[in-house]
Amino acid sequence: MKKKMAIAVCMMISACWFGVATAGDTEPSGPPETGSGMYPLSDIYNYLDSGTAPSISDSFQEPTEPPDSTMDSTKDIYDNISDKFNECNATPDQVLNTATFFSTDPDNWGPIMGNIESGEDVTGENGQLEISVPDGLYSGEKKITAADTALIPENIRAGETVFGQTGTFTQTETPAISSDIVRGKTAFVNGVQVDGASEAGEDVSGEDGQLEIFIPDGFYSGRKKTIAGDVALTPENIKSGVAIFGVTGDAPIPSGDAVETDVRTGKIFSSASGVGITGTMPEGNNVAGNDGELTISIPNGYYEDKTADASDTNLTAENIKGGVTIFGVTGTYTGPVCSGELSAKGRWCDNEDGTVTDMTTGLTWLKKADWGTEYAFWANASDQVNALDRASSLKAGTDDADLGDGSKEGDWRLPMLKEFNTLLNGEEAVTSSEMHAFSGVQTGWYWTGTTFSSDTSFAWCGSLDIGYMNSDDKTTVHWIWPVR
Structure with a gap:
């Protein structure tokens, strides 16, 4: 920061000197006087380039010889200053609010105070392992502290140190015993080695038709399985379109409202009321009507190759009009005879x-x-x-x-x-x-x-x-x- 300030001041001095060096008569206006000494351009260039402080005589001394042709020109000096200034790109929100810097921003040229707050120590919430740090400038003297009220010796295993806390915990409330550990494996319980005594479980298959299966005591890994089985679990025994344990049924869906008395005796049927129902409808026999009975009642039952016969003793030829046939009987009656x-x-x-x-x-x-x-x-x-x-x-x-x-x-x-x-x-x-x-x-x-x-x-x-x-x-x- 001091180097940048010096460059800026020297540039302003150089600008003034350039005006003198390039204007008016180059001959001295009078003899040398005390206090009239001036910095050589080479000293100014070195100061701007490397910060080397120049020396100045008490009074101006006219050179005894003309300047060396290798001396930097004013253009070289300006370009050097410009390059240095181009490296100055700090802004107020990058500089502490207790420090001043030289701004090369054309709109804010010159010394400007920074506005960054000085960061303070930060302590996280209880149990917070990852802590957000507020914006600010932090010196090497500041620190961030994580805290947890549970970080105490009695919560840490004995002999182990966590964040500077050496544990003293040695007991469990529910210590494992040998039957809790699979045979062939060991575990340390409260500092003591315990050998496992629990047998490793094997695959278990239930009895035929057994939906709830008893699992023997033992340790079962994720590679073991329990299998329920039923020989009746087949598609033809499951309702069509319904899947049970991965088996999709193709059995017809029973429907209808038939009951036992609607189905012939000895025949099996299914309806909405159930499946495998045995019919009880009786077998029908031949039916004969009463004499002169035209409409005959047929008893309930199943009829196959049976007949129903109507009969009338008056169904004779002499009672039927001549030329007319009724139930196979051709009439011979020609009309009433009047005897009166x-x-x-x-x-x-x-x-x-x-x-x-x-x-x-x-x-x-x-x-x-x-x-x-x-x-x-x-x-x-x-x-x-x-x-x-x-x-x-x-x-x-x-x-x-x-x-x-x-x-x-x-x-x-x-x-x-x-x-x-x-x-x-x-x-x-x-x-x-x-x-x-x-x-x-x-x-x-x-x-x-x-x-x-x-x-x-x-x-x-x-x-x-x-x-x-x-x-x-x-x-x-x-x-x-x-x-x-």
């Missing part, structure tokens, strides 16, 4: 036994259309007679029926919708005003035996007064006209 009195156009036959036969349909009606009187289709009480009961109770000899056809109870019934509708249509249709072979035909409504399909609480009924069919609530009372 025919109506004008031959539709109605008065059998003279209290019955009238419709020669177009073969239906036989009770001649007295008012015998049945009025009843509800379906009575609300068990002790009440309904229309169905009233019609089926008719038989030969019934009071007020004037019936002598030999019929028995159950032979008569309510006419169905289509049957009653035949009375209203065709030649010699029956009305309350044109009764033909009948008597007592009413203007009111007559029940049929057909329930209304859209509402079973209603049934069909017909009017022979206006020639119209309609439905009505079964609790309503209407006339009864039996047919067979």
